[in-house]
Amino acid sequence: MSDPKALPDDARTAAASSSSAGAPSAGAPSAGAPLAGDEDLLAKAFAPETIERKWYAFWEEHEVFAPSTRADDDRPTYVLPMPLPNVTGSLHMGHAMMCTLEDVLARVHRMRGFNTLYQPGTDHAGIATQVVVERQLRRDGVSRHDLGREAFLERVWAWKETSGGRIVAQQKVLGLSADWKRSVFTMDPGYARAVREAFVRLYHEGLIYRAERLIYWDCQAKTVLSNLEVESEEENGELFEFAYPVAEEDGGGELVVATTRPETMLGDTAVAVHPDDPRYAHLHGKKLKHPFVDRDVPVITDAILVDPEFGTGAVKVTPAHDFNDFETGRRHDLPMINIFDADGRLNHEGGRFAGLDRFEARKAVKKALAEAGLSRGRKNHRLMIPRSDRTGTVVEPMLSKQWFVKTGPLAEPALEAVRSGRTRIIPEEWTKTYEHWMTNILDWCISRQLWWGHRIPAWYCDNCGDVYVVNAEHLEECENCGGRDLKQDPDVLDTWFSSALWPFGTQGWPDDTPELRRFYPASDLETGYDILFFWVARMMMMGIHFMGQPPFSRILLHPLVVDETGDKMSKVKGNVIDPLDLIEGADFDTVVGKALPGSPPAEAMKRFKKSYPSTAKMGQGFDAYGTDALRWTMCSYSTLTKRIPLSPKRIESHRFFCNKIWNATRFALPYLEGATVGDEAPRPTGRVHRWMLARLSRAAEAAGAGIDAFRFDEATIALYRFFWGELCDWYLELCKPIFNGDDDDARADARATLAYCLERSLRLMHPFIPFITEELWQRLPRPASSPVSLCLARYPDAAVAPRDLDAEGAIDVVREVIGAVRTVRSEREVHPGATVDVVLRHEDGARRALLDEERLAIATLCKTDGLTVEPTGGQRPAGAALTVAAGVEVLVLLRGVVDADKEAARVAREIAKTEKNIAALQKKLSAKGFTERAPAEVVAEAKAQLAATEARRALLDEAAALAAELA
């Protein structure tokens, strides 16, 4: 292994050599020669000393340990890996998930020697912050506009300073340094320049235009929303019917229409019927009298809009306030009358209703219709109500002049990049969704009537009416008329427009900077699937458009974190959990207070416990699980699913795992005095050590493969089983008698191997649980060439240690034998402290030699008094329990009481199990065509299994006979 301090100069080389199965691997594979300034870039992007080191100081200062429960033992036990300053934040599990997976990838890439750029801290919290501040202002009776833009932004900043939302979440989950303000890209002047540049270029290319269109309007935030920011939910409503009188000159009578929004009738400019509907054939082209405003409403025919089966078969058409009606209006060249003003009140078009709020207007219109004798009844109706996902208010489709991006030409290459495989979306199912969205994409409304965000770089000349779109912060003079009354467009850009430029906007674009050349395109993007359209698809479009190639080779979409019952977390349901409460611990009153603020505590608690059944047994609150445990848990879920039902119990089990790591290392440390760990694996002669190294190699391989395939669940389970199930449960136990023995060679083997395996295990686990591994690594023997921080050490791959099939096979036999003795002991209720005699018999001399050589291990782990290894066939000792493991006859001599019935029952159970296996194997082997058609190795394996199982069966007969003798 090379010097971990040294990074390869060319990331591409490293990427190619370590990638498996040709998958575009980790790192930032970028074109061009290595750059002299790389180390500086790295220091800026990923400085370890500002990340972890400060936590060590905290640990040492505060001794965050809990005592053992043993009365005579006051040694410390690791409990809390991540002490943190107390900052309030508004954040949710999705943030923690994203931070964790991003950081795992970044650390792995870094440890594999790639020059990883990792920039957390995009600012999508900006809009939400603004809404909060607006709410505060409204409470104080001040409007945003009274305050002015500058003062308003000051307040937004002040609020973010104290409750940084997502930024704080990242700091806390990752342990980032506190300079988060700089990471809010909205405020970075370089980024702002990039945003303006993109806008200007798109405008001059004809891909941005300004037009009057029907858009979704948020009457509370007083801004336009893109259709992605609108969420529809089914709610109860009514279908209200009323009659339009037919004009006298057209024969009189009436035409009944149905509507869920009666107030919009003030904007009606037609009533449509189906051309083939005989009921209304006589009314085609006739005029209706509008009851409240001075306007005739024509009857038109339209086969697209009208479903004759629904309602009355006649549809009122309000082109300015309904998307279908808008299209109908364009088809029939109808006038479009906007009846609302910006806060949802009726404007002058509302006639006598002008000034009324839209919901009051609904009542008033209904009442007025009833008074006019035009009301024709109502019925209950389920309908989808579109609400703003920012403010929750019902959004109003409105006619408005806005800026749009023409998406068709941008979407095509973005689609092609995924189709051709240049960019892979993982899990692959999302590719279809991406395709579907990209092929049906609508033009994107990018202007917002907010103040937080990048302002639109467009200026209007009041004098001559010219429009200037240029990349400038200010524009004073009109080039056309020399007028000095230029006014900048008051709107800002959709946050997602700014965000779409992130892969290159953060790297100094449009300048040709070293960073840009180095880090565009990036290798991986990690994010939740819920922003595939918001952000990912748009980064793809903009990246390809401006940089000529897609911004990422892999797009990894992680699942949504939901509650224990599988429901989406939402404030309405009261099942939101703040990840900090899991990290630092919190009583349920606090947790519930955040989940459902402002509702009765008892009610909120009831709902919370329903969403998290496992908390019923948890006492007063969540323990402090620590960041490491939370991170490991996040990674332990499969990335192939769509939902992660968050289970606090599972986090708890991983806290125990962290504790195990701590204790195992604590146990080992005294034995490792004077041990050296090199860049190469040690070469012990002892079998158990060779076995351990081989298992380490397998764990490293599984971890690497899991990470490469974005299967962190497979990586973590492999490491969990290796460390706990093999290293702790077997290897440490096997080392104990060696350390306490007097064989110096064996001791040296054990010391070198244990030191090496621990050091490499910490490296393997570090990306997932950086804090505890770093802490312990600093105390363990490690290579002289080690960097200052574990996150700079080289990530082990399968070559970390030699494979040794002989040792693995042999230790498997030993483990099986030990297991068999333990089972007998346990079932015969032999006290764990008591010793027993054990006789192991096998016909094969080599097998006997193995058992003999490992007698120390067997004797220690089985608590034997005397261990005899002998050939089969001789007289068996009386009063022994016979069992079989790995073909070895295992005789456990039980002095004293022997319960014949229990022994007979145990043997009978074994026999039943074995016979079931034999039957299954025989059935398989005798099945028609199996031996002819199945692959030879499958057949051979089945035959071997059958032979082994039948041998076992024969021995169990003898065991039954022995048991019978006892009676």
Added chain:
RNA sequence: AGGCGGGUAGCUCAGUGGUAGAGCGUCGGCCUUACAAGCCGGUGGUCGCAGGUUCGAAUCCCGUCCCGCCUACCA
């Protein structure tokens, strides 16, 4: 209405053709010099239902029933 997932042990989930796995839970035994937040052992599943392909199906195909999510919506 369309699209996409999911239904495997009491619970939460792995497992894409070769005798069903993990964690938690549960039961029994243990404070054995790192760890009782631990150790040792046991228990537990006709893989939603019904067909088909195959020597062989949790796994592939067809149908069907539930449960989620997304998209579009009837004025």
